[in-house]
Amino acid sequence: MPADEALSRREFLGRAAKAGACLAAAGAIAYATHDPEGPGPAAAEPQAAALPDFSIPGLGKKMGIGHGSDRARTLQLTLQALGGIEAFVRKGDRVLLKVNAAFASPPMLSATTHPDLVAELTRLCLKAGAASVAVTDNPINDPASCFALTGIAQAARSAGADVILPEERFFKPMTVKGAQLIRNWPVLTAPLAGVTKLIGIAPVKDHHRSGASMVMKNWYGLLGGRRNIFHQDIQTIIAELAGMVTPTLVVLDGTTTMIANGPTGGSLADLKETRTLIVGTDQVAVDAFGATLLGKAAADLPFIAKAEARGAGTADYRSLSPVEVSA
Amino acid sequence: MSPIIRPASAARPIERRPGPQTLIAAAVLACLLAIAAGLVWTQSRFNPAVVNFLQGEAARVRGPAAAPAAAEPILPLSEGMSALTPAEHFDRETLSDKIDGKAELYLSAGFLRLDCQRLALAAQPELWVEVFLYDMGSFENAYAVFSAQRRADAAMLDFAEFAYRAENALFFVHGPFYVEMIASGTDERLRASMDALARAFILGRPVAQAAIAERGLFPKTGLVETSISLIPADAFGVAGLDRVFTATYRKPAGAELTAFLSRRSGPQEAAALAGAYVDFLKTYGGEVKVSDEPVPGGAVVAILDMFEVVFSQGPFLAGIHEAPDRDQAVTLAKELAAKLEEVPGAR
Numbered sequence: 048m049p050a051d052e053a054l055s056r057r058e059f060l061g062r063a064a065k066a067g068a069c070l071a072a073a074g075a076i077a078y079a080t081h082d083p084e085g086p087g088p089a090a091a092e093p094q095a096a097a098l099p100d101f102s103i104p105g106l107g108k109k110m111g112i113g114h115g116s117d118r119a120r121t122l123q124l125t126l127q128a129l130g131g132i133e134a135f136v137r138k139g140d141r142v143l144l145k146v147n148a149a150f151a152s153p154p155m156l157s158a159t160t161h162p163d164l165v166a167e168l169t170r171l172c173l174k175a176g177a178a179s180v181a182v183t184d185n186p187i188n189d190p191a192s193c194f195a196l197t198g199i200a201q202a203a204r205s206a207g208a209d210v211i212l213p214e215e216r217f218f219k220p221m222t223v224k225g226a227q228l229i230r231n232w233p234v235l236t237a238p239l240a241g242v243t244k245l246i247g248i249a250p251v252k253d254h255h256r257s258g259a260s261m262v263m264k265n266w267y268g269l270l271g272g273r274r275n276i277f278h279q280d281i282q283t284i285i286a287e288l289a290g291m292v293t294p295t296l297v298v299l300d301g302t303t304t305m306i307a308n309g310p311t312g313g314s315l316a317d318l319k320e321t322r323t324l325i326v327g328t329d330q331v332a333v334d335a336f337g338a339t340l341l342g343k344a345a346a347d348l349p350f351i352a353k354a355e356a357r358g359a360g361t362a363d364y365r366s367l368s369p370v371e372v373s374a
Numbered sequence: 375m376s377p378i379i380r381p382a383s384a385a386r387p388i389e390r391r392p393g394p395q396t397l398i399a400a401a402v403l404a405c406l407l408a409i410a411a412g413l414v415w416t417q418s419r420f421n422p423a424v425v426n427f428l429q430g431e432a433a434r435v436r437g438p439a440a441a442p443a444a445a446e447p448i449l450p451l452s453e454g455m456s457a458l459t460p461a462e463h464f465d466r467e468t469l470s471d472k473i474d475g476k477a478e479l480y481l482s483a484g485f486l487r488l489d490c491q492r493l494a495l496a497a498q499p500e501l502w503v504e505v506f507l508y509d510m511g512s513f514e515n516a517y518a519v520f521s522a523q524r525r526a527d528a529a530m531l532d533f534a535e536f537a538y539r540a541e542n543a544l545f546f547v548h549g550p551f552y553v554e555m556i557a558s559g560t561d562e563r564l565r566a567s568m569d570a571l572a573r574a575f576i577l578g579r580p581v582a583q584a585a586i587a588e589r590g591l592f593p594k595t596g597l598v599e600t601s602i603s604l605i606p607a608d609a610f611g612v613a614g615l616d617r618v619f620t621a622t623y624r625k626p627a628g629a630e631l632t633a634f635l636s637r638r639s640g641p642q643e644a645a646a647l648a649g650a651y652v653d654f655l656k657t658y659g660g661e662v663k664v665s666d667e668p669v670p671g672g673a674v675v676a677i678l679d680m681f682e683v684v685f686s687q688g689p690f691l692a693g694i695h696e697a698p699d700r701d702q703a704v705t706l707a708k709e710l711a712a713k714l715e716e717v718p719g720a721r
Binding site for chain 1: 394395398402405459470471472473474475476477478479504523525526527528540541542543545554556558559560
């Protein structure tokens with residue numbers, strides 16, 4: 048504006064009003080088009096609904112602790128103390144066993160679910176009348192190598208279970224309610240289709256980042272994508288996984304515990320014979336007891352308190368009055 | 375209220391009192407600032423999943439671990455061995471695709487690259503060895519990850535300064551490389567093959583001689599020689615406390631003490647770090663008695679039924695970590711201080 052032209056108050060207010068209206072319009076458009084979920088497949092493909100609740104209504108919380116070196120025998124006795132496998136698996140059930148097959152390492156290193164447990168649990172489920180048993184995981188290393196070298200694939204198949212190796216199409220994006228991390232994240236959902244019972248089976252291991260890897264950490268194998276970024280907040284991701292999955296039963300194998308250099312280990316010197324197998328319906332309680340096999344308390348592992356706070360179970364495993372048996 | 379818009383040619387000075395235009399302009403700027411603050415706040419809570427999707431990797435099952443297979447073995451094969459699987463290669467970005475949660479240990483120690491491969495006895499492919507060649511960038515970095523994972527009561531080997539054998543595996547440092555060989559079993563033939571592979575690797579890759587001077591700075595009495603370790607970062611849970619050497623001492627009656635030392639850029643940094651560490655301990659309930667000065671300028675901190683001795687000696691931060699007995703800790707701290715005094719420039 049030429050310097051010598053005066054601007055009347057009316058003109059000024061009129062222009063200010065127009066500027067304000069433009070600002071308000073821009074803000075309204077931005078607000079209307081804002082996507083709080085961010086870019087993701089939500090726009091391109093439907094998200095998977097929350098995972099089903101696989102717990103058995105009315106069964107309550109049960110926990111058994113078995114002592115012995117023979118995994119199959121200890122599993123049998125511990126389940127018997129809880130009412131038998133029939134208390135958890137009924138005729139016609141379609142059972143999915145979520146194992147830890149994370150690494151392509153031999154069973155003797157105890158970095159993965161032991162094949163003896165996979166075989167025995169498969170056998171027990173089929174004996175109880177299960178229509179089918181399948182075994183799955185999304186390993187860290189190459190899936191085919193992991194299932195082969197851990198002995199899990201052969202054990203599962205020889206006992207009558209199907210082995211489901213992850214494929215890209217088996218994942219669907221999922222958001223866990225109230226989660227900070229599992230939002231629009233690919234989750235291995237296809238093997239769960241039609242499943243009526245879900246059982247998690249994991250070894251007790253030291254873990255460099257989280258302090259321990261047990262049954263709740265085992266659900267990490269249901270995640271796809273570049274999940275390693277979750278290591279930056281591993282305590283939270285484990286708790287969110289516990290909130291995402293409500294299993295029928297979990298089996299924590301502390302027959303041999305990896306007490307150092309986890310989660311991969313590598314040396315037999317990293318292992319300790321702890322001769323304990325925990326079976327339960329409350330995954331938080333089972334992990335809380337599992338911590339003791341690593342010489343830790345539940346309070347030493349923040350993910351346990353976080354999972355409890357999310358309502359996934361109780362850290363006070365004694366409140367479940369666990370049944371103890373010896374093989 | 376006086377109008378604030380006047381001809382520029384006006385002779386008298388322009389009034390600077392704020393009027394409606396100034397106030398509205400200020401309001402507009404405030405709105406813009408609020409929007410910018412909102413953007414910053416939202417970005418700080420950015421869901422990492424979005425990064426994944428933006429990179430077009432949302433449903434990807436496999437990470438970059440599936441690098442193109444290499445035809446050549448990653449190290450010279452000994453007689454009777456053959457490659458069972460293609461070589462795999464991992465960098466800082468993809469290391470966790472191979473070793474999951476243990477990656478942080480290597481990354482914090484300066485990890486550059488991992489090559490690994492399974493090699494089998496040609497006559498019995500079910501007997502195999504997986505070889506992990508970690509390029510850590512320097513001898514000291516390789517020593518850090520070696521010492522952090524050293525297995526107790528392992529049999530030391532003679533073909534490298536830092537090498538040992540476990541029942542099913544073999545671990546050693548060679549120049550900037552930390553090498554693990556993990557067998558599928560405990561068969562004697564596998565052990566012999568691992569030995570041959572290790573020796574061939576060392577012969578095939580000459581490296582400059584290197585030494586870690588700090589290992590010689592711990593007092594010898596009661597020292598468990600194989601316990602000396604290097605913590606590359608965040609020692610004792612303290613952010614910024616890096617490159618800390620620790621050593622275990624066995625005292626009469628079975629007590630164990632852990633001494634530590636870290637060479638810093640100079641006395642000032644060492645003293646400042648010692649003070650910061652004591653402050654850190656205080657924030658977690660540590661108590662310092664004024665009379666407790668085990669060495670000039672040092673402190674004994676009582677915390678959680680244990681004792682922490684912290685001091686600086688020339689360019690060294692040093693002390694005793696989580697000692698169950700105060701007097702034993704102070705005695706060892708004095709011995710450590712005396713030893714450090716012998717270092718030129720450390721007085």
